[in-house]
Amino acid sequence: MVKLDFKIGDLHFKNPVLTASGTFGYGLEFDDFLDVSRLGGIVVKGITLEPREGNPSPRMAETPSGMLNAVGLQNKGIDYFEKNIYPDLALYKTNVIVNINGSYIDDYITLAGRIGKLKKISAIELNISCPNVRMGGMAFGTNEKSAREVTRAVRAVYQGKLIVKLSPNVTNIVDFARIAEEEGADSVSLINTLLGMSVDVKTMKPALSTITGGLSGPAIKPVALRMVWQVARALTIPVIGMGGIMNADDAIEFFLAGASAVQVGTASFIDPQASVKILEGIESYLVEKGFSDIRELIGLLNKVH
Numbered sequence: 507m508v509k510l511d512f513k514i515g516d517l518h519f520k521n522p523v524l525t526a527s528g529t530f531g532y533g534l535e536f537d538d539f540l541d542v543s544r545l546g547g548i549v550v551k552g553i554t555l556e557p558r559e560g561n562p563s564p565r566m567a568e569t570p571s572g573m574l575n576a577v578g579l580q581n582k583g584i585d586y587f588e589k590n591i592y593p594d595l596a597l598y599k600t601n602v603i604v605n606i607n608g609s610y611i612d613d614y615i616t617l618a619g620r621i622g623k624l625k626k627i628s629a630i631e632l633n634i635s636c637p638n639v640r641m642g643g644m645a646f647g648t649n650e651k652s653a654r655e656v657t658r659a660v661r662a663v664y665q666g667k668l669i670v671k672l673s674p675n676v677t678n679i680v681d682f683a684r685i686a687e688e689e690g691a692d693s694v695s696l697i698n699t700l701l702g703m704s705v706d707v708k709t710m711k712p713a714l715s716t717i718t719g720g721l722s723g724p725a726i727k728p729v730a731l732r733m734v735w736q737v738a739r740a741l742t743i744p745v746i747g748m749g750g751i752m753n754a755d756d757a758i759e760f761f762l763a764g765a766s767a768v769q770v771g772t773a774s775f776i777d778p779q780a781s782v783k784i785l786e787g788i789e790s791y792l793v794e795k796g797f798s799d800i801r802e803l804i805g806l807l808n809k810v811h
């Protein structure tokens with residue numbers, strides 16, 4: 507058998523295929539399509555302190571080889587999550603990671619404190635792509651000072667594994683990855699969606715109610731791969747790669763570029779079993795190529811060039 511496991515510190519993952527936040531609900535919605543516990547982990551949809559209705563429609567738009575969304579973190583808030591979702595999630599035999607979001611640093615601190623009390627939650631994924639109200643709506647993750655502040659604040663209150671999810675909407679993502687590592691993150695995940703827009707020429711209106719939104723899917727893969735490669739070379743903590751992974755070959759590109767694990771996002775909208783199929787494809791590839799451990803693949807690109 508091929509070894510597929512990986513670790514973030516002392517947190518063990520049976521394999522390196524996870525689902526990306528916002529594309530897999532709470533996992534529970536996928537129970538009819540696959541055995542969620544086969545995955546290395548799931549990252550549940552973004553959670554906020556208070557319930558959020560999200561943005562008005564239209565908040566999804568298809569583009570050539572990608573998807574624009576402006577869902578706006580629609581979710582029922584932490585109270586609902588603790589009472590109604592967490593008990594079911596605790597039954598999964600895999601790592602459950604909660605993606606946390608806020609408008610103020612205090613929101614993140616409170617959320618991290620409450621998630622820290624939920625024993626079955628393996629890690630927090632800190633989404634720093636949220637608008638920072640104190641900075642006029644500029645995302646925490648696109649300003650070095652606020653990215654540092656929010657990471658430091660969450661690290662101070664959360665003892666579990668902390669994964670900082672990086673925004674690609676910056677000049678040099680390596681600077682932000684280094685900040686996360688310096689402030690005690692156990693891992694970084696990247697990339698979140700790329701800011702984009704689309705216009706309907708028939709109505710002469712923007713395709714999204716918010717005008718701009720987040721681009722995901724195959725269109726962003728080359729950008730994501732480049733960023734993962736850059737970050738993996740610069741950091742010592744494990745890097746989780748995502749962005750346009752639709753099949754096993756896409757995932758393997760990320761491992762070769764230096765990712766220790768991958769997340770599957772938009773692909774799950776097209777095929778709810780995509781994540782498990784990608785896992786199976788990775789295993790077959792390793793067998794075919796004669797590898798006994800996926801670690802042999804990680805960052806191999808840098809060794810053969």
Ligand SMILES: Cc1cc2nc3c(=O)[nH]c(=O)nc-3n(C[C@H](O)[C@H](O)[C@H](O)COP(=O)(O)O)c2cc1C
Pocket residue numbers: 526527528529551552553573575577579605633671697698699721722723724726748749750751769770771772773
């Ligand atoms: C509909 C939708 C909702 C998303 N919601 C979140 C979220 O709540 N938190 C977050 O960190 N990322 C969120 N993302 C970003 C994804 O987790 C992922 O970073 C991005 O889509 C790139 O991966 P992909 O191309 O495989 O989809 C969302 C993406 C989509 C398409």
